[in-house]
Amino acid sequence: MSTVSPPGAPVPGQLTFVARPRAKPARHLADLTMAERRAAVAELGEKPFRADQLSRHYFEKLNSDPSLMTDLPAAAREKLTTALFPTLLTSVREMTTDSGTTRKMLWRLFDGALVESVLMRYTDRTTMCVSSQAGCGMNCPFCATGQAGLTRNMTTAEIVEQVVAGARALASGDVPGGPGRVNNVVFMGMGEPLANYKAVIGAVRRMVEPAPDGLGISARGITVSTVGLVPAIGKLADEGLPVTLAVSLHAPDDELRDTLVPINTRWKVAEVLDAAWEYTAKTKRRVSIEYALIKDINDQEWRADLLGRLIKNQLVHVNLIPLNPTPGSKWTASRPEDERAFVRRLESHGVAVTVRDTRGREIDGACGQLAAAE
Numbered sequence: 001m002s003t004v005s006p007p008g009a010p011v012p013g014q015l016t017f018v019a020r021p022r023a024k025p026a027r028h029l030a031d032l033t034m035a036e037r038r039a040a041v042a043e044l045g046e047k048p049f050r051a052d053q054l055s056r057h058y059f060e061k062l063n064s065d066p067s068l069m070t071d072l073p074a075a076a077r078e079k080l081t082t083a084l085f086p087t088l089l090t091s092v093r094e095m096t097t098d099s100g101t102t103r104k105m106l107w108r109l110f111d112g113a114l115v116e117s118v119l120m121r122y123t124d125r126t127t128m129c130v131s132s133q134a135g136c137g138m139n140c141p142f143c144a145t146g147q148a149g150l151t152r153n154m155t156t157a158e159i160v161e162q163v164v165a166g167a168r169a170l171a172s173g174d175v176p177g178g179p180g181r182v183n184n185v186v187f188m189g190m191g192e193p194l195a196n197y198k199a200v201i202g203a204v205r206r207m208v209e210p211a212p213d214g215l216g217i218s219a220r221g222i223t224v225s226t227v228g229l230v231p232a233i234g235k236l237a238d239e240g241l242p243v244t245l246a247v248s249l250h251a252p253d254d255e256l257r258d259t260l261v262p263i264n265t266r267w268k269v270a271e272v273l274d275a276a277w278e279y280t281a282k283t284k285r286r287v288s289i290e291y292a293l294i295k296d297i298n299d300q301e302w303r304a305d306l307l308g309r310l311i312k313n314q315l316v317h318v319n320l321i322p323l324n325p326t327p328g329s330k331w332t333a334s335r336p337e338d339e340r341a342f343v344r345r346l347e348s349h350g351v352a353v354t355v356r357d358t359r360g361r362e363i364d365g366a367c368g369q370l371a372a373a374e
């Protein structure tokens with residue numbers, strides 16, 4: 001199989017919104033609405049209700065194997081599954097840690113592009129962290145994915161398939177803790193989800209629609225994380241999907257944010273925060289501000305103070321992420337005492353703060369470490 005060669009590394013500050021055009025993966029049932037599935041089945045010469053049966057197999061039983069579809073006539077099975085369940089993800093490698101409750105999956109897409117997803121099982125819930133693009137064009141200097149550049153957008157079905165793969169592992173009892181389900185999906189894997197808007201919204205719809213249309217995961221359990229594409233945040237607020245919005249802020253001042261999150265040269269801190277408050281006003285959902293604490297770069301108490309002043313009295317919560325190490329980066333996580341001081345300063349403004357755990361660090365599966373190399 002030929003392999004998509006990764007793009008050249010971007011120069012500092014370079015933003016890539018659109019990848020070079022390339023062949024698209026085959027259409028999959030999960031790309032389609034129920035009406036489109038019925039039309040596709042009819043085009044193949046079968047009764048439209050077969051689309052409902054196929055959808056139940058896929059979204060309810062997590063099954064795309066024709067030999068298990070005994071409610072379909074034998075002759076129709078091969079034809080329908082060949083047409084609607086093309087292989088989109090091929091497992092390259094799986095790495096586990098935390099006694100098997102954290103697993104990073106490396107996938108090869110049809111054209112050789114590589115992406116990763118991470119399953120994290122906690123005592124009360126299981127989260128799938130999914131990729132929305134192969135690579136990323138947003139070029140944040142502290143993020144391994146951003147340093148490698150954008151290969152291409154993923155399709156709706158390629159995104160959904162990552163969740164289904166995690167759901168299968170859980171349902172089969174493969175993950176310690178007994179059979180379980182996916183409760184949360186976070187778009188915090190590779191890629192900038194709002195730069196691949198249409199496919200991501202399609203995937204969110206498939207995730208939240210109840211069976212047979214989709215997986216039936218609560219919209220509240222889904223988090224879309226963005227560098228701050230302001231017009232797309234506005235669009236998302238109007239979708240009628242009460243997903244959680246996470247904004248990767250990382251600095252409260254434009255001077256520093258221009259260098260840490262290069263999209264800030266396009267939309268400034270004030271514009272991003274305004275978009276976030278509009279999102280909370282429209283959806284009544286609390287917005288999450290992501291802030292990776294980088295030693296001596298963005299972890300000063302005065303920055304905590306400035307951040308606190310900018311966001312106090314809003315429907316907001318700050319998620320501090322101790323910086324995860326990435327290859328070639330000169331930066332490291334903040335000292336514990338600086339982290340504690342940062343938390344205290346924020347809290348003094350009445351802002352809710354949590355410090356994210358660094359699950360998956362040992363397998364390069366934590367925030368910003370996904371680089372998808374074989």
Ligand code: SAH
Pocket residue numbers: 136138140142143144187188189190191192193225226227246247248290291292321322323324325326367368369
């Ligand atoms: N492109 C989206 C989603 C991807 S990453 C976004 O930027 O929001 C999910 C989170 O991990 C983002 O907040 C991102 O800034 C953060 N992150 C990236 N690299 C990191 C690193 N090395 N350590 C800690 N967090 C990191």
